[in-house]
Amino acid sequence: MPKKEGSKRAERPELSRLELDIMDVVWELGECSSAEVIDAYTAKRPLAPTTIRSVLANLRKKGYLEPVPTIERGFRLRPLVNRESVAQRTLKGLIRTLFGGSPRQAIAYLLKEEAIDERDLEEIRRMLDNRRKGARP
Template identity: 35%
Template sequence: MPNPKLSRLEFQIMEVFWAKGELSIREIQESLPAKKRAAYTTIQTTVYRLEAKGVLQRVRKVGNFHLFAAAISRESAQRTLIDDLLSLFGGRSQPVMAHLIESGKLSLDDVKDAERVLRDLAREKGKKS
């Protein structure tokens, strides 16, 4: 099953889970930056939406609150986000790569790592043929 799309706030909440593990809604809210912290009810609604999407799961009840945990990995969510971004460019990665290079966010070391991964993938593909 493909991962659902995540909003900015949803992704921000998921980052807290990936860093800290099981959390209550209050702990999530307190883990977000104080400057732009959403209201408790906003976090609560977002957590319930993430649960409905299958991205979060309730793991247990403690007293009168539930603890939640991530049901998907950071890598999986990032792949979905990147795939969505590439679909905006018709699946072409060149405009994204050009922007990363021009903005200085892609280094020569990053390119060398990418070349190594591409060579490894080609080698694996050759073994399967």
């Protein structure tokens, strides 16, 4: 039985950069075959199909994908977690590791080091104002 995303049992190992890249393809495709993942991934960047299949097998073992049997021979792959939950967990880990757990330091770094256009700054101001008022962005 698949693990629930919100439960403690759903703690999955962190994803490598390549695993995240492959999951991005799976999230874009939705339920898909390994051949579809290989075609979509290699259309953007070269990587051996055997490597992609190995990564997909690792993602299954780690609990990020599940096989779905098909009428024809084989199976399709279904993501067990959504992009947002992985992004949230990854970002929290980065903030904890690189900025001592301080969101303020992470935001200060981004404001100092990244080019942010006026429209994005205005959106950030709006989110901060809403947060001060008790609303979520």
